[in-house]
Amino acid sequence: MASSRVRAMAGAAAVAAVAGAAQQVSSDRIMAQHVAAAAIASGVGVGRDPEDTSSSSCRAASLYRKLSWTPTSHKELQSAEQRLLKLLKTPYVKRDVDIGPDPIAKAAKSQWFGGSAPAKSRYLNTISFESEQQQEGLPTLVCVHGYGAGLGFFFRNFDSLAQRFRLHALDLIGWGLSDRPEFPCKTTEETEIWFRDSLEEWRKAMGIDKMILMGHSFGGYVSFIYALQYPQHVQHLILVGPAGFGTPTNRLKEFQATWTGAFANKVWEWNITPQSIIRSLGRFGPGAVRRYTDVRFVQRSQGDQLTETEAELFTDYLYHTIAAKRSGELCLRHIFSLGAFARIPLLDRASNLDVPTTFIYGEDDWMDYRGGELTCKAMKQCGEVLRIPRAGHYVFMDNAAGFHSAVLHACKPYWDEKSRGGVAMEIDERAFFRGERWAADGQPLLVEGEERFWPKKMRGLIKDETA
Structure with missing residues (x-):
């Protein structure tokens, strides 16, 4: 599986190189x-x-x-997000949250030009669901999207989650409708700081003291490194199909030793991103994205297919998010090596994490849930891995109801006594299954009888794999 994934990525990278060259000479x-x-x-x-x-x-x-050549603009993306969010029944407030100037870019300019460089303020696109009648006693949940995505990816979850949380969702710096400055980072460490500290500036600007931080994929990576640096502000960490917890396999190493693997690695280091491929397709880009969403979320959906209206609105939003000015996407080669493995593995830093953490994976997620299990064993706090059937990497879209139950289950301790009973009634324990749960000392906490909630094909398999 790892070999085929790497070969597919290598093929895509080669296509990107040709397409990028064609674009430059057009x-x-x-x-x-x-x-x-x-x-x-x-x-x-x-x-x-x-x-x-x-x-x-x-x-x-x-x-x-x-x-x-590329039929997109900032206004087109604004319009696409607005149309997608019109599907929501819950009112929300939208704002651009000022997070101040970029310290990394400012330092680089000062080094080149001497003296103090002019500092341009940055902003993060944010939506908040804050009904005053429903907010008392509710915990704060912050949603962070993944690579190549935006806050609109959670459109199937906002209505349900907004009933139980003070809910906020944001576009990371360099993504979506947030500020897209020139990418200033040269190293992995700088890149991590760029994303991590922009999230911290956002928290301060929003006046949030403690939050349940939920990140998907690359957003899970950012959320993890944020919790490492600022544990005092993270009540609970929810990592949804997070990137960065896997380790390179022997098959990948064997592939990298071949000439094809060496070429693929070279293309990766050129930082040819998936977004650059779509831009290079020009007016054919929207059609390519449409075919992808039709196959991934309709024809071959592991769970609940997008409706015709949802698919149309989401496709439009996804295209304009991808095709917009490049910025945050350039983090790819700094954070990950070929095969999407973290250059500084998060598993190696897990023993420093002092925040209760829940991992959520789709049953068919291409991110390996065993990385989450190993992390739970190494952490200082309690950790748990939940897997949701009929779902892949976009578990919150594939099985929104199961995802909702898993999130409520993870956050049960954070409601006041008055709200806790109603929350418990909303949790369908059969909507997800668990392997082992780990205490702070790394010992498994087995819940007697919970095996009955696992799908039949998983019974016995989980224990064998986690033994």
Whole structure:
């Protein structure tokens, strides 16, 4: 499995290299943009109010979109997010949270130009569900998306979670509708600090003292390193299919020793990202993303398929998120090596984690849940691994009901006595299954009789794998 995954990534990287080169030499693209710009400038649209709908300015804008190589913009992404979030029934507040200037970029500019460099403030796109009538006694939950994603990926979960939490979701720096500055980092350590401390500045700006921090995939990586540095602000850590806990297999090492593996590794170091592939496809990019979402979330969905409306809105949101200005995506080669293995493995740092932690995986998640189990054994605090059937890596989309039960189960200690009874009634213990639960001393805590909640094909298998 590891070998096929690496070969697929190598193939994608090779395609990306060719596509990237084609994009750079495409004089047609450059000419198209100049023609479109001239068309707009020659019309009466220049200097008009953005809401102007006169026929000449509309025709010019339409011509620009048709001729532009990559059909996206910040406004297109804003519109796509707004349409996707209209599916929600719960009111929310949207804001750009100021997190101050970038200390890494400022230091780099000072080194080059001397003296103090001008500091531009940054912001993180945030939505909050804070009904005053429902917030008393509720814990605070913060949702952090994964690589190549945005807060809109949790659209199937917001309504349910907002009933039980003071709920916030944000776009990480360099992603979604958050600020997308030039990526300033040169090392793994700088990259971790860039993401980690921007999250801390966001917390301070929001006035949150303690939070349940929930991160998916790369967002799980960021959440973990945040909890290592700022444990006093993390009440509980929920890592959903987190990246960074696996270790390279022998098959991967054997593949890297071949000429194909060496080439794939070279392409990886060039930092050709999945986003750059989509951008290089130009006007064919939306179609490629549409085919992906149709296959992954409809035709071959492991759980609850997206409806036709959901698929259309999510596809549009995903494309504009991917195709937007590159920024945070460039963390890829600094954080991970070929095969998406952490350059500084999180498992090696688990003994320093002093926060109660729950790992949640889809049953068919390509992230290995055994990395979570090993981490739980090494931590100072209690840890638990939950797996949800009929779900893959996007467990919160594939099986939203099961995911909701797993999150409530993980957070049971944090409601007041008045709310706890209602929460317990919402938890379907059959919606997820557990292997072993570990206490702070690394010893397993077995719950008698819980094996009956495991799917039949998993009974006996879990104990064998975790023995």
